Amino acid sequence: MEKKSVIKFSHCEKDIFCFFVPEKCPECGVSFSSGRLEEAPIRIPNPFSNGHKTPCCFLVAPAEENNLREFDGGSDLHTGITDTNGVVFNYTKPGVRQDQRGWEMCISIPLIQPDMFNLLNQWDQYLNKFSDAEMWDPAYKRFDKETHNCYNYTLMFLNRVLAAQGKGSLTKDQFTQSFVLPKIKRACKYTTMCREISQNYFYIVDSPVNTS
Known part of the structure; x- marks a missing residue:
């Protein structure tokens, strides 16, 4: 099954993942018509290839x-x-x-x-x-x-x-741990994210705390 492009944007201290940017925040309901996004949306790289x-x-x-x-x-x-x-x-x-x-x-x-x-x-x-x-x-x-x-x-x-x-x-462990496992984890996370978005339109998580 072909994966759609996932877009990420941040608002009200949440990271919001979706297939398209909505007109208003699905978390707080604020309209984006006045450009009230905290930062420009970014496209999440698809971990899969042909x-x-x-x-x-x-x-x-x-x-x-x-x-x-x-x-x-x-x-x-x-x-x-x-x-x-x-x-x-x-x-x-x-x-x-x-x-x-x-x-x-x-x-x-x-x-x-x-x-x-x-x-x-x-x-x-x-x-x-x-x-x-x-x-x-x-x-x-x-x-x-x-x-x-x-x-x-x-x-x-x-x-x-x-x-x-x-x-x-x-060794099998060296190759698996260094090259294969990180990509599999990323692919599993991306698949879970796509499934959640397909079912609920959005996948919403807390934004990482900025310690700088």
Whole structure:
């Protein structure tokens, strides 16, 4: 489901989130026709992107079993790696899939810088060779939700790339805590906010106390 743009403005010591700025404050009823906003409204960045338009990235998306296909903080997630054309390589029970659609709303984490030309030129070769390895063949080793899964596949590929660059590997905890978890938390918060606005038109919280 495509997310609408969320707008934030502040009034009467409240942060108010909505899809459009109303004519009056939903908290106190004061009209904004005279420009009585405390500051200009800002647009909250959407944490989701179209994975097929973000090459050479680590992707996180709701698993197919998640019927709502949303980040709600409790449902299973699925991970993949994009090639230079936006095809998503992801490991499932039948083996490695190459998806050309289905990852239109996901979390995207870039894995290489635009100026890393040598790695860009070899990215697809690395990804195809890695995905063809025997360990991802279900006839050789079966998918296991805990020990041999989509996350193992994506993290192992990332570490192969780091090794090719002469860099140290990342543990699952290091990568999760530093790169994945902060983005998942932001996505869950954004999803909750959108759901609240869709149901009640506004999402209202106390403004942070200014201690300066």
